[in-house]
Amino acid sequence: MSPQRTHGTAANPSPLAGFAAPLTRLLAAAVPRLFLDEHVFDFYASQLGPQLSLNRILAQVEAIRPEARDVLSFVLRPNPNWQGFRAGQHVQLTVEIDGVRHTRVYSPSNAPAAGGTVTLTVKRHPGGRVSGYLHERVAVGDIVELSQAFGDFVLPDPVPAKLLMIAGGSGITPLMAMLRDLLARGIDTDIVFAHYAHTHRDLIFADELVGLGERHPNLHLHFGVTAVSALPGELSGRFSGEHLDRIASDPAERRTLVCGPRGLLDTVNALWEDRGYPEPPCGEAFTPAVVTATDTPEIVLRFARSFTDVRGDTGVPLLVQAETAGLRPRSGCRMGICHSCTCRKQSGAVKNLLSGAVTAEPDEDIRLCISVPVSDVTLDL
Structure with a gap:
């Protein structure tokens, strides 16, 4: 990573980039995969250009721009391994901080047709290791790693x-990616947008x-504000039935998409159910559900491959309990979206915090x- 912090737009790429990517693909096709070690290949390919890789999606930071307090957008240009995305999907962003790779999940905020770039809009969180690193140390010209896009929180088809x-x-x-996509495609859907x-x-x-x-x-x-006085015409306080009545006279006729804190989704879902609207909202929360300990007697967590047994807590996600026990299971979003922490449960019963479902099937992935x-x-950990 570059030690110099730079906002703005990347300089013109090296002329080498024009033929390095096709050359890399040619070499990869010419060498039988049986004899091809990806890491060795990537090492030598990187001598031709920092974004060249057999399979990894390496993206260069083309621009950084402020969007709001403690919020920056990073415009990234991925290498040819990138397969694109649908508005509303997520990607995993991986950066190396002090020799340790860290992965987080973000939703692109740009329209998919935006010249092949991916824009990740990142809010800096107090104590956030990755968000702080992105805000303080990542500069135009740096290289980060992405995953392919995933997720089904997308625009309905047909719109x-x-x-x-x-x-x-x-x-x-x-939602901004969806809005930009709709407007860029000239779709004249009637949109009520509350932020x-x-x-x-x-x-x-x-x-914008x-x-x-x-x-x-x-x-x-x-627009709505929850911690200060609203300006004339704005919504004051958290979303409510009164707010809904102000912004939409026909909510039962609209397809509703929601994204935000868990409390917002819970409020919207409860309101729709209470009013008997025919179609439930489609939404995603970026904070996990709140869970409290149950009256279950003392339980034991067994990490089979680590030969470790610890006392379990029915009020704490298994990922946190594994980390507390000294294990380092793979993880990403920490809110059930990216599936990075999927693990085989060999036995026992667990509760899904998103759906509330309890399952006791042996040898299942959770x-x-x-x-x-x-x-x-x-657990197979």
Whole structure:
């Protein structure tokens, strides 16, 4: 990584980049995979260009721009291994910090057709290792690693005639990608878009949204603030039934997409159920569900490959308990999206924090970050 912090746009790429990627693909095709070691290949390919890799998606930071308080957008150009994404999907971003690789999950905020680039909009969190690193140390020209895109929180196909989008905080990023995609494709769906944040300084993409609203009569924009006084015409406080009645006269006729904190999704889901709307909202939360310990007697967690037994806690996700026991299971988003922490449960019963379902099937794969034990559990760790 470059030690110099630089905002703006990357300089013109080296002329070598024009033929290095095709040459790398030619070499990869010419050497039988049976005799090809990916790491050896990548080492020599990197001498031709920093983004050259047999399989890995290496992306160069082309630009960095501020979006709101403690929020930066990183415009990335991936190498040819990148297969693209659908608006609303996620990617894993991996960076190396002090010799240790760290992975986090972000949603691209740009439209998929934006010249082959990927824009990740990152809010810096207090004490956040990766978000702090991105804000403080990553510069234009640096190389980061991405995964292929994944996730099914995407626009309905076909796009309905009416949409309601509700964003809370940095949960706006997948919805912004969807909005930009719809407008870029000229789809004239009637869109009610509500964006909530703590203060006006925390409203991500506020200026752009205002501009889009002025240029597109089918976009009806509403801002809400929860920690300061609202300006005339804005929504004050957290999302509620009163807010819904103000921004949409026909919510039962709209396909509703929600992304934000768990509390926002819970409120929206409860309101839709209470009012009996025919179609439930489609949403994603970027914070895990809150769980409390049950009255289950003392339980034991057994990590089979590590030959380790510890006392289990029914109120703590298995990922956290494994880390507390000194293990380092693979993880990414820590909220049930990326599946990086998927692990084989050999025996025992666990509760899924997202669905509430309890399963006791032996030899099944679970996501450690959203599973809590409800009995003795043995994991293949």
